Amino acid sequence: LLNEARMLSGKGRLKEAVALMDSIDVNKIQMRQVKVLMIFDRAITLVHLHEYDRAAEDLIALVDISDWSHALYTYFAGCCYLENWRMCQMGILNDSNSKGIKWYEENAKKLIFSASSHLGKKTFKAKNLPLDRFMLRKVEQFSKFQKQLGCENPLDAIATSPVHELAYFYNGYNRMTKDGLELTMRMLTEYENPAIKLKDSDQELIKNLLTSLTMRRLGKIKEGCDLLDKNVLPKFFSVDPSNGKVKYIKKDEDPWAYPTALYERALFCWKLNDMDGLPECREWLTRAQNYAADYELSTRIGMKIKAALDRVEH
Numbered sequence: 001l002l003n004e005a006r007m008l009s010g011k012g013r014l015k016e017a018v019a020l021m022d023s024i025d026v027n028k029i030q031m032r033q034v035k036v037l038m039i040f041d042r043a044i045t046l047v048h049l050h051e052y053d054r055a056a057e058d059l060i061a062l063v064d065i066s067d068w069s070h071a072l073y074t075y076f077a078g079c080c081y082l083e084n085w086r087m088c089q090m091g092i093l094n095d096s097n098s099k100g101i102k103w104y105e106e107n108a109k110k111l112i113f114s115a116s117s118h119l120g121k122k123t124f125k126a127k128n129l130p131l132d133r134f135m136l137r138k139v140e141q142f143s144k145f146q147k148q149l150g151c152e153n154p155l156d157a158i159a160t161s162p163v164h165e166l167a168y169f170y171n172g173y174n175r176m177t178k179d180g181l182e183l184t185m186r187m188l189t190e191y192e193n194p195a196i197k198l199k200d201s202d203q204e205l206i207k208n209l210l211t212s213l214t215m216r217r218l219g220k221i222k223e224g225c226d227l228l229d230k231n232v233l234p235k236f237f238s239v240d241p242s243n244g245k246v247k248y249i250k251k252d253e254d255p256w257a258y259p260t261a262l263y264e265r266a267l268f269c270w271k272l273n274d275m276d277g278l279p280e281c282r283e284w285l286t287r288a289q290n291y292a293a294d295y296e297l298s299t300r301i302g303m304k305i306k307a308a309l310d311r312v313e314h
Helices: 002-010 014-022 032-048 052-065 070-089 101-118 130-149 162-169 178-189 201-217 221-231 257-290 298-313
Strands: 237-239 246-248
Touching: 002 014, 002 032, 014 032, 032 052, 032 162, 052 070, 070 101, 070 130, 070 162, 070 178, 101 130, 162 178, 162 201, 178 201, 201 221, 201 257, 221 257, 237 257, 246 257, 257 298
Parallel strands: none
Antiparallel strands: 237 246
């Protein structure tokens, strides 16, 4: 069931994947590791469908079932409630078909900012897991902006919706339906709060990167590529026109985003030029690989880049 649901999800048949996982009572699964995977996969698929209430409930349930990643599950659930709070503010979700704007606000605050208290309870080789370290850095980032802006509500100090960032790590942009992508576009580009109005260059970079990917999936390939070329890549990367030498500006605010942007630029090249763009694709992937740094998600992003390079080589 789990693998069949994963195959459906990989083909963008998200509702069918959830229905398949719902066809079994997960509480009756005796193998705990399978039970955890089933609930986590369902939560991720629900996130791709923007069904954040159920996704958050699954993620919170995992804290009691799994020995690992309690901090990530708590943070992820809080990000789901944050997105619902934002959708209530924008009138996309209303109180009659949700838990209510106040409830989402309180639970988003509680879960996001308490997530770090779960760190250190279970570690691998005495280190927190990569996504747990990523979560800690994000929460510290939000707290920094709250002090900078003097916001009473800490949720107003969160710029780009963190749930969309997390969706990227689980291949959400390749799996979302057209409706889901259009809603993602609205949430990334139309929602406003003090942190977004601040137009911090690092936060704008994340927003523009995710927006460009959404555009590509919606068929606006040239527009998405232009956004990446003008508003993302120049922030950390340049090519000397006189000798073609590449220059990297080392940044550490959101370290996963920089090699990712170079990797995604290769995919834009493929979408725009097909086989004719193969040499340029390879060049962008090599640049992504050369933006070497030991950051929280370096293994995850690095494997993605290497797999793409291997495919290009063959």
